[in-house]
Amino acid sequence: MSRELPTFVHLDADAFFVAVERALDPSLRGKKVAVGGRQRGIISSASYEARACGVYTPMPTAQALRVCPDLILVSGGMGRYGEFSRRLFALCETVTPLVERRSIDEGFMDVGPCGWRSAEEIAAKIRALQQRIREELDLPVSFGLATAKLVAAIASKQRKPEGFTVVAAGAEESFLAPLPIGVLPGVGKKTEVLLKANGIVKVADLLAHGDAELAALLGRDWRDWQRMARGEDDSEISLEREDAKSYSQQETFAEDAADFAIILRVAKGMLDALLPKVRADGKRARTLTVKVRYPGMGEDVAGRSLAAATDLEGPFYALLESLLRQAWRRRAAVRLVAVRLSGIEGEESQLELFGENREREERQRRLAEAVDALNARSGGRVRHGHQLGRGKN
Amino acid sequence: MKFKINRDHFVTGLSQVINVVGTRASMPILSNVLIEAEGDTVSLTTTNLDLGIRARIKAEVSTNGTITLPVKKLATIVRALPSNDTTVELSGQNRVKITSGGSVFQIMGLAADQFPPLPTFADQHNFSLAQKDLSGLLKKVAYAQSTDENRYILNGVFFNFGEGKLSLVATDGRRLATAEKTMTIGEDEGGSLILPAKTVAELQRLLGDAGEVAITFNDRQVSFVTQITKNDTGLVDNIRLVSKVVEGNYPNYRQVIPKETVHRVDIERELLLECVGRAAIMTSDKSSSVKLTVGNNEIEISASSTEFGEAHEKVAVKYDGPEVKIAFNPQYLSDPLRALSDDTVHFEFKDDMSPGVFKNKEDFLCVVMPQRLS
Numbered sequence: 150m151s152r153e154l155p156t157f158v159h160l161d162a163d164a165f166f167v168a169v170e171r172a173l174d175p176s177l178r179g180k181k182v183a184v185g186g187r188q189r190g191i192i193s194s195a196s197y198e199a200r201a202c203g204v205y206t207p208m209p210t211a212q213a214l215r216v217c218p219d220l221i222l223v224s225g226g227m228g229r230y231g232e233f234s235r236r237l238f239a240l241c242e243t244v245t246p247l248v249e250r251r252s253i254d255e256g257f258m259d260v261g262p263c264g265w266r267s268a269e270e271i272a273a274k275i276r277a278l279q280q281r282i283r284e285e286l287d288l289p290v291s292f293g294l295a296t297a298k299l300v301a302a303i304a305s306k307q308r309k310p311e312g313f314t315v316v317a318a319g320a321e322e323s324f325l326a327p328l329p330i331g332v333l334p335g336v337g338k339k340t341e342v343l344l345k346a347n348g349i350v351k352v353a354d355l356l357a358h359g360d361a362e363l364a365a366l367l368g369r370d371w372r373d374w375q376r377m378a379r380g381e382d383d384s385e386i387s388l389e390r391e392d393a394k395s396y397s398q399q400e401t402f403a404e405d406a407a408d409f410a411i412i413l414r415v416a417k418g419m420l421d422a423l424l425p426k427v428r429a430d431g432k433r434a435r436t437l438t439v440k441v442r443y444p445g446m447g448e449d450v451a452g453r454s455l456a457a458a459t460d461l462e463g464p465f466y467a468l469l470e471s472l473l474r475q476a477w478r479r480r481a482a483v484r485l486v487a488v489r490l491s492g493i494e495g496e497e498s499q500l501e502l503f504g505e506n507r508e509r510e511e512r513q514r515r516l517a518e519a520v521d522a523l524n525a526r527s528g529g530r531v532r533h534g535h536q537l538g539r540g541k542n
Numbered sequence: 543m544k545f546k547i548n549r550d551h552f553v554t555g556l557s558q559v560i561n562v563v564g565t566r567a568s569m570p571i572l573s574n575v576l577i578e579a580e581g582d583t584v585s586l587t588t589t590n591l592d593l594g595i596r597a598r599i600k601a602e603v604s605t606n607g608t609i610t611l612p613v614k615k616l617a618t619i620v621r622a623l624p625s626n627d628t629t630v631e632l633s634g635q636n637r638v639k640i641t642s643g644g645s646v647f648q649i650m651g652l653a654a655d656q657f658p659p660l661p662t663f664a665d666q667h668n669f670s671l672a673q674k675d676l677s678g679l680l681k682k683v684a685y686a687q688s689t690d691e692n693r694y695i696l697n698g699v700f701f702n703f704g705e706g707k708l709s710l711v712a713t714d715g716r717r718l719a720t721a722e723k724t725m726t727i728g729e730d731e732g733g734s735l736i737l738p739a740k741t742v743a744e745l746q747r748l749l750g751d752a753g754e755v756a757i758t759f760n761d762r763q764v765s766f767v768t769q770i771t772k773n774d775t776g777l778v779d780n781i782r783l784v785s786k787v788v789e790g791n792y793p794n795y796r797q798v799i800p801k802e803t804v805h806r807v808d809i810e811r812e813l814l815l816e817c818v819g820r821a822a823i824m825t826s827d828k829s830s831s832v833k834l835t836v837g838n839n840e841i842e843i844s845a846s847s848t849e850f851g852e853a854h855e856k857v858a859v860k861y862d863g864p865e866v867k868i869a870f871n872p873q874y875l876s877d878p879l880r881a882l883s884d885d886t887v888h889f890e891f892k893d894d895m896s897p898g899v900f901k902n903k904e905d906f907l908c909v910v911m912p913q914r915l916s
Contacts, residue, residue, distance in 0.1 A: 456692050456715070495828035497869060499716050500895065500911040502798045 153318050155268055155294040156261040157386075158275055159301035162237065163289040163310035165254035166194030169233045170223045172287035181217055184225040185210045190401055193225065197310060229524070231426050236286055244278055247386045257298055259386040268294075272315050279313065295321065299382035303332050321380025326353035333377050352378050396423045396434065399487030405444055407482040409474075412441070416473055417466065419488040424462050425521045427490060433458035435492030437465050439472045442485040451475035457501060458494040461513050465490070543607020544631035545579045547599065549623050549642060551776020555586045555599035556617040558781055561744060563613060564590040574610035576657045577630075579603045583778055587660060588613055593741050593785045594660040595748075599776045605631075608654035609638055619647050660784050666760040667733040669703055673768055675723050677749040679710045680742060682721035682906050685877040687739050688714035697739050700792045701757075704732035711795050717874045718795055719881075719908040735759050736788035748781050762787060799909055800899060804892040805866065807836060807859040811887045814843070815879040817855045821845040822872035824853040831913040832872040834898075836891065837865030845872070868894045869913040878908035 162168060166184040171177045181199040185192035192213050195204040202217035213220055234253045241248045247259035265271045275292055282290050291312035293304025300321050304314040316324045325332075330349055331341045347366055349355055355363070355378040363371040376382075398419040406412050416439060427434055438452035451472045455464050469488075477483065556575065564572025569591075576587040581603060587596040609632060620628070625643035633639035633648060640647040680699065688696035693715060700711040709722040737745070745766055749755060753769035765784045770777045821832045826847035835842040841859050846852035868891060878900045879887065890899040894915070900908040 456690065495830070497829065497831045497913040497915055499871060499913050502713065502715055502718055502897070502909065502911050503793055 152261065152296040154261075154265070155271060155296055155301070155315055155318060156259060156263075156265075157295055157298050157301040158258040158260060159293040159295075159298065159305040160241065160256055160258065161291045161293075161302075161305045161309070162254035163291055164194050164196050164200075165233075165288070166225055166230055167196045167199075167223075168288050169230055170225070171196075172233070173229065177221065177223070180221055181219060182221045182223060183210075183213060184223050185213070186224065186401060186403070190403075231429060232524075233286060233288065235429065237282060237288060237290070240278065240282055240285065244274065247388065249386045249388065257301065257386055268315060268317055272313075276313060279311070283311075295324075295380070297321065297380055297382035298384050298386075299334065299377060300324065300380045302334070303328065306332070316380075322356075322378070325378060325380050326351065326356075328352050330354065333374075394493060395489055395491035396426055396493070397487060397489035398423055399440070399485055401485045402483065405482035405484050406486075409477070412477070412483055412486055413470060413473055416469055416486055416488050419486075420462055420465050420469060423488065423490055424460060424465070424517070425524065427493075428460045428517065428521060431495075433460045433494045433498055434465075434490035435459075435494065436490065437468050437472060438489040438491065439469065439476045440485075440487040440489070441473075441476050441483045442487075443479060443481050444484045447479075448485075449476045449478050452489075454492060458492060458498070460498075461510065461517060463510075463513055543577075543579050543609060543638075544605040544629070545584055545601040545603040546627065546629050547584060547601040548776055549620060549626045549628045551599045551601075552620045552628060553617070554775045554777060555584070555597050556613065556620060558597040558748065558777070559586050559588040559595045560613055560617055561747075562588040562590055562593055562595050571610055571652050571656050572658075573612055573614070574652055574657070575613035575616060576608065576610050576654055578608045578654070579630075580606045587657070589658055589660060591658060592738070593744065593783070595744065595784075596660060596782045597777060598779045598781075600778050607632055609636065609651045610654055610657050611638060611649055611651040616649065619649070660782070661763060663760055663763045663765075665758045667703065667731060667758065669708070669725070669727070669731075669757045670754050671708065671723065671725055671757075673749045673753050673755045674751040676755055677746065677751070679708070679721045679723055680746050680749070682878075682881045683710045683712040683719040684742055684746065685881060686712040686714060686717055686719040686908070687742070689739070690714065695736065695788060695790045695792060698736045698788045699739075699742050700734065700736050700795070702732075702734040703727050704734070711792070713793075713795060713798075716871070717877075717908060717910040718798060719878060719906075720795070720799075721906045723905065733759065734792070735764050736790070736792055737764065738785060738788050741783070741785040745783060748783060759787065762789065798897070799907065800890070800892070800897060803890045803899075804896075805836070805861070805863045806888055806890045807841060807861045808886050808888055809841065809857065809859055811879055811882055811884055813857060814887070814889075815876055817843040817857060818872050818875045818879070820855060821853045822876075824850050825872060826850055830871060831869035831915070832875065833867055833869045834875075834889075834891075835865065835867040836861055836863075838862070866891060866893055868898060869915050870898065870910055871913060874910045878906075878910075882906065 167182050181202055183192045183195040183199050183204055190210045192204060192206050192208045192210055195206055199217055199220055204213045204217050230253055238248055238250055241258055245258050245260050245263055249257040260271060275294060279290060279292055282288055289311040291305045291309045293301040293314050295301040295304055295316040296318045300316050304316050307314045330336055330344050330352055355374055367374050400415055435458040436452055436454040438450060440448055440450045442448040453468050453472060559575060566572060572590055578585040582600055583598045584601040585596055585598050623642035624645050628642040630638060630640050636651050636653055638649050638651055683699055687698060696713055702709045706727055707722045707724045709720060711720045748768050753771040756767040758765045764787050765782060768781045770780055818832055821843045822845060824845040824847055826849045829847035832845045839858060839861055840856050842854060842856045844854040882902055884902045888901040894912060897909045897911050
C-alpha cells in the first residue's frame with residue numbers, strides 16, 4: 150500500500166564520530182580528522198576533508214596516516230557518542246513518536262501521524278528539524294524523504310553532508326533508475342560485480358532484463374529485486390528496540406603489551422566506558438568477561454558473575470584484576486584486551502536486605518550519575534583516578 | 543534372609559526413603575536401599591552421605607538377614623506386583639527373589655557390609671515438639687531459602703532454640719521469613735543449626751499431623767526422629783532422618799527486621815493473594831514488579847509492561863496516611879500470603895525504598911525488599 154505523501158524520513162548523521170568530536174572541540178573543524186586507535190587501530194570515522202585525502206572506514210590507522218600524513222587522530226569515546234545519539238533521537242521524537250533507531254547514527258521516522266497535508270509542508274518541518282539538530286547538537290545530518298523506507302534510506306545518501314532529498318510520491322522508480330545498482334540494500338561487493346558483469350549496472354537495468362535471465366542470476370528472490378527497483382517497500386517503522394544483551398569493548402594495543410599494570414589499566418578504562426552506557430540505558434549487568442588475544446591470534450577468556458546485577462563500577466573492579474590474571478594464563482605479550490558485561494537486567498532492580506553496603510552503594514550511584522552528567526556536558530573529561538598519571542596514547 | 547510383607551506397606555516404606563540416593567559413580571551402592579530384616583520389622587535405609595533416612599515396616603521375618611538393592615528399580619517392581627502377599631528372600635550371592643501371586647523377580651544387589659552406616663553422633667542438644675507444629679513453621683519460611691549456590695549459608699533454614707522458643711528463619715537476601723513457636727528450653731540448652739534445603743524438603747515430606755518429632759544436633763549433624771502414630775500404613779516405630787548441617791554463621795537477620803512500624807494496613811489475605819496473582823499476569827521479564835499503592839483508605843495493586851499492557855485493582859483498607867507506592871517482585875508477595883492460613887494479615891511499610899513487612903497476629907513475619915523503579 151503506497152503512501153500519497155513522502156512521510157517516511159531516513160536520517161543519517163554525517164561522519165558521526167568526527168562530528169561529535171568537532172562539536173566538543175571546534176578547533177577540529179575544517180580539518181582532516183579521523184576517529185580511531187593509533188598504529189594498530191582502525192579508523193572508525195573520517196571527516197569529509199580526510200576522505201578527500203583517501204581515508205575511508207574501516208581502514209587501518211597506519212595506512213590512513215600514510216595516505217594522509219597530516220591527519221588529526223582522535224582516540225574517541227563511545228560514552229559521548231552514545232550520549233549524542235540519544236540526544237539526536239530525542240530531538241526526532243519531538244516531531245513524531247514513530248522513530249526507529251537503526252544504529253547509533255542512523256534511523257527512520259514516520260511522520261504520517263503528524264497530519265501534514267503536502268510534501269512541501271513535510272519537507273519544511275523536517276528541514277526545521279535538521280536546522281535544530283545543527284543548532285542544538287552542532288551535528289550535520291542528512292535526510293531522505295519518500296513514501297517508503299527503502300527509498301528514503303537511499304535518498305538520504307545522495308547529497309551528503311547535510312543532504313536533503315525528497316522523492317515525491319510516484320517518482321520512486323524514476324528516482325532510483327539512474328542510480329548504480331550498489332545502492333540497493335543486499336547488494337554486496339560480490340553481487341555487484343556479478344550483476345555488472347551481466348549488464349546490470351544501474352537500478353533501471355533490473356527492470357529491463359527478462360524474467361528468466363533475472364531468475365537465473367538472482368535466484369528465486371528475483372521478483373523482490375524488481376520490487377526494490379520500483380521503490381516498492383511496505384515495511385513499517387519498527388519501534389521494538391533490540392535491547393542490548395551485552396556491553397563490550399576491546400582495544401588493540403599499539404605495541405603488544407606484557408606489563409600487567411598497563412593491561413589492567415586499559416581494561417579498567419573499558420569498564421569506565423561501559424558502565425555509563427549501562428546506566429544510561431537504565432540497565433544492570435551481572436557477568437563480567439575478560440578476553441586477551443595474543444599476537445598469534447590465540448586467545449584466553451575468563452568470566453564471573455556477581456551475586457546480584459549492578460550498574461556500578463565498584464563490584465566489577467573487584468573482579469577485574471583476578472579475572473584478567475586468570476585470562477592472561479600464557480603470560481605472553483598481549484595484542485588485544487576485551488571486556489564484556491552480560492547478564493543484563495532491566496528497568497527494575499531488586500533491593501537487597503543485607504546492605505551494610507546499601508547506603509554506600511546509594512552514595513556511589515549518586516556519584517556515578519553526577520560524573521555521567523558532567524561527562525555528557527564536557528564530552529568525557531571527568532576520569533577515574535586510575536586513568537590519570539600516564540596519559541593514554 | 544526371608545520375610546513376608548504386605549505389598550502396599552512395602553511401597554509406603556520405600557516411598558519414604560526413595561528420594562535420598564547418591565549419584566556418585568564411584569559409590570554405586572548409594573543408589574541402593576539397605577534392607578535389614580529382623581524380628582517383626584524390616585528396616586529400609588538410604589543415604590547420599592549428606593543425608594540419610596531410615597524407615598521401618600512390619601513384616602513376618604522367618605530368617606534374619608541384610609542386603610542392598612537398587613531402590614528405584616525395587617520400588618518400580620514392588621508397585622507393579624500382582625498380589626498383596628509378597629515374599630522376599632535371599633536366593634544366592636547378593637541376589638534376591640521376590641514372589642507375589644504368580645510373579646517372580648530375581649534382582650541383583652550388593653552386599654550390605656559395603657553400605658555406609660547412618661552416622662551416630664555425640665548429642666549436644668535434644669528437643670522434642672509436635673510434628674504438626676514443626677511442619678507449620680517450615681511451611682511459613684521454607685520458600686524464602688536461597689537457591690543461589692554462591693550464598694550457600696542461605697541455602698537452608700536456620701533453626702534457633704533459645705529465649706523460650708524455637709525460631710525458624712529463611713532468607714535469600716531479598717526477603718526474609720521467620721516463624722516461631724514457644725517451647726520450654728532450659729537455660730544452657732539453647733543452640734542453633736542451619737538445615738540444608740534438601741533436608742528441609744525431605745523433612746517436610748516426612749512430618750505428619752500427629753505425634754512428636756525429636757530433634758538432636760551438634761555442630762556438624764542433626765537428626766529428626768518422627769514417631770509413627772497411624773498404623774494402617776505398615777510403618778512402625780519411627781522414621782529417622784540424619785543430615786549434615788550447613789556449616790557457617792547465619793547472617794544477623796534481626797538487623798534487617800524493621801524496628802518500628804511507620805504505616806500499617808490490615809488486608810484480607812486471600813483477596814490480596816488473588817489481586818497480586820492477577821496483576822502479575824501483566825508483568826514481563828523487563829517489568830517484573832507488581833506495585834502496591836496505599837493511600838486514602840484503599841490499596842491499589844497494579845502492574846504494567848510495555849509488552850503486554852497493564853492491570854489495576856483496588857481494595858478498601860483502613861489507612862489515612864500519605865500515599866506510598868512500592869514495587870515488589872510478585873512472587874515475594876504471594877509466597878508468604880500463600881504460606882499463611884490467617885484470614886487477615888498486617889502489611890507494614892514506610893516508603894518505596896524501605897522493606898515491606900507481612901505479619902500475622904502471633905508467630906510470623908516476612909520482610910520483603912522492594913524493587914527500585916528507574
